[in-house]
Amino acid sequence: MAISRLTPSERDEALTALAGWTLSEDGRAIARRFTFADFNEAFGFMTRVALLADKMDHHPEWANVYNRVDITLTTHDAGGLSQRDIKMAEAIEAF
């Protein structure tokens, strides 16, 4: 099944509900930085996201330095943001 890209209005509506996430300059990705008490807590969070990613078969682009985790979500197959990115961001927020 092809994954369709969100329209600009779908995208803006979804982003309104995702406080803390910002749209990339080209409008094709959303990103958020998460800060934790320490590495242990940051990696605990990453593990939860990884289990989710494996289950959803949708994967974040992310970086970690000590207590900080930077997550970028985009759908390469759709050439931009899809509903999958929004679902994943919502699930991450629920952690």
Added chain:
Amino acid sequence: MAISRLTPSERDEALTALAGWTLSEDGRAIARRFTFADFNEAFGFMTRVALLADKMDHHPEWANVYNRVDITLTTHDAGGLSQRDIKMAEAIEAF
């Protein structure tokens, strides 16, 4: 205990034994890219590195996109590479 920075000769000697790791331009960090079959395998590797990092109290700067993991090691307290980075790189290689 202060962590001392490796001398250039100590650093070069250590790097000779670490195939695949490259020195950053400023000589203060080493980096290597690891490629796996898929995300599941890449994150399995990251989990092993995270347990090691937590135990060593020394943390990588790293990024992951699907099956790829980019690791950079440096010791901020020493202003460059220390024996800790070499030990961590050796331990990662042993995985």
